[in-house]
Amino acid sequence: MANVGYKRVSTTDQNTDRQLVDIQLDKVFEEYCSASTIDRPVWRQTVDYLRQGDKLYIHSLDRVCRSGAGDAVAIVEQLTSKQVAVEFVKEGLSFSSEMTATQKGMLGILASVAQMERELIKERQREGLEQAKLKGKKLGRPSKATPEEVKQLRETLSIAETAKQLGISPATVNRLQRASST
Known part of the structure; x- marks a missing residue:
């Protein structure tokens, strides 16, 4: 027992x-x-x-x-x-x-x-x-990169290279790139 x-x-x-x-x-x-x-x-x-x-x-x-x-x-x-x-x-x-x-x-x-x-x-x-959303608060993890950083790096690097340099995914690079152009 x-x-x-x-x-x-x-x-x-x-x-x-x-x-x-x-x-x-x-x-x-x-x-x-x-x-x-x-x-x-x-x-x-x-x-x-x-x-x-x-x-x-x-x-x-x-x-x-x-x-x-x-x-x-x-x-x-x-x-x-x-x-x-x-x-x-x-x-x-x-x-x-x-x-x-x-x-x-x-x-x-x-x-x-x-x-x-x-x-x-x-x-x-x-x-x-x-x-929180109604008050305009951003939810989720803070991004490791800003749209401005992506825009600057994309002038000389590919999407994959930019993603690697910033430690983010290529999809995130694309999303931030779209955000910087709006």
Whole structure:
């Protein structure tokens, strides 16, 4: 019997330090990708690793599933059918055998809230981008070159040579060249 931890963050810029603090774990799986789907490589490794009698600790429901109540219930049912106990630490939910109707309902509600939270984040992000565009802010990475630089270099260099010199693609050279002629 092993105590196994699953930690997940969305990007490599983030860290998992705050997850599963003070829980004695025999094995820890860490993943750096979105929980918008349950089809994630480290999650699959975690499930494959677990054996009868093990207990899986997950910091919170949103660490493993933001894709809806159905996925959350399916995850717990899959693991408990292998006789693996599951604990969502933050929510204080533990499952060690077949779920009761009440447990399924609570899990479904919490998973739905996690999915709603994800949708709200996306909605706010879209609204913020729209507002920035309306204010005339340039979005995306700043260009490595200006239309003026491209125009000057194109007087003596080919598109490919200009692109190489500026460290940009030929398509970007063409785009900046068009911008400088308008």
